[in-house]
Amino acid sequence: MKFLGPVGCLAFALYAGIVFAQESGSGPFYTTGVPSRDGIGKVYMGREISHVMGHLGASWLERPKREQEERTDLFISGLPVKEDSVVADIGAGTGYFTFPIAQRVPLGEVYAVDIQPEMLGFMATRIAQDNILNVQTVLGSKDNPNLPAAAIDLAFIVDAYHEFAFPREMGQSLVESLKPGGNLVLVEYRAEDPRVPIKRLHKMSEAQVKKEMTAIGLEWVRTDDYLPQQHVLIFQKPKESP
Numbered sequence: 001m002k003f004l005g006p007v008g009c010l011a012f013a014l015y016a017g018i019v020f021a022q023e024s025g026s027g028p029f030y031t032t033g034v035p036s037r038d039g040i041g042k043v044y045m046g047r048e049i050s051h052v053m054g055h056l057g058a059s060w061l062e063r064p065k066r067e068q069e070e071r072t073d074l075f076i077s078g079l080p081v082k083e084d085s086v087v088a089d090i091g092a093g094t095g096y097f098t099f100p101i102a103q104r105v106p107l108g109e110v111y112a113v114d115i116q117p118e119m120l121g122f123m124a125t126r127i128a129q130d131n132i133l134n135v136q137t138v139l140g141s142k143d144n145p146n147l148p149a150a151a152i153d154l155a156f157i158v159d160a161y162h163e164f165a166f167p168r169e170m171g172q173s174l175v176e177s178l179k180p181g182g183n184l185v186l187v188e189y190r191a192e193d194p195r196v197p198i199k200r201l202h203k204m205s206e207a208q209v210k211k212e213m214t215a216i217g218l219e220w221v222r223t224d225d226y227l228p229q230q231h232v233l234i235f236q237k238p239k240e241s242p
């Protein structure tokens with residue numbers, strides 16, 4: 001090391017520390033800069049994280065035209081669940097997807113996770129009104145969905161992952177909550193398509209999603225592009241730990 005000199009040694013040690021920290025999973029995974037219009041100024045793997053959509057936007061999630069615009073019906077009927085699957089809807093919002101998916105798993109259950117208590121409130125009202133027995137709301141934190149370990153057959157995240165302030169930590173916790181061989185399904189507006197009328201930071205490219213998911217140890221299974229505006233990416237937790 002003597003040929004590096006003291007400054008070189010210090011730089012090398014800092015670099016090695018960062019690499020070690022990244023590989024050992026303790027961070028730093030993020031850089032910060034000036035926030036762009038819809039972003040929080042925090043960058044993960046080359047992507048600026050967007051602002052969270054507040055609960056005041058709930059009516060936009062429930063808008064009557066959504067099914068027609070996004071063909072949400074196709075996603076709901078196509079999600080690969082069985083009648084006894086244990087499912088998690090991460091960033092569930094008002095439960096737009098939670099409730100129809102709960103009907104597809106009458107012998108299983110759906111954990112509906114969100115960080116906004118108001119969103120859980122919307123879902124609690126519906127659960128009580130319709131006497132729904134197989135949906136459990138879960139208050140997550142920004143870096144942890146607070147789900148039981150190795151309990152979930154399939155977790156899905158629709159139009160929410162790009163808002164996660166701690167995507168690395170959320171992803172790692174999610175992987176822990178999946179059963180071996182369990183699936184994570186991500187739905188994000190296609191960044192590659194300029195015709196999709198959604199703000200830039202609320203879209204993700206297929207390549208970016210794959211990069212971020214493989215970094216937390218998930219295996220890409222396939223990408224389905226049957227929806228008009230969104231990618232549907234399916235990942236799997238390895239059946240055996242490496």
Ligand SMILES: C[S@@+](CC[C@H](N)C(=O)[O-])C[C@H]1O[C@@H](n2cnc3c(N)ncnc32)[C@H](O)[C@@H]1O
Nearest residue numbers: 053061091092093096114115116142158160163
């Ligand atoms: C645009 S909404 C989508 C809601 C729902 N998935 C849908 O498509 O109707 C995004 C949701 O993700 C939630 N969210 C953001 N960060 C989160 C996190 N770290 N953990 C859980 N939920 C989060 C927000 O509170 C918001 O309700």
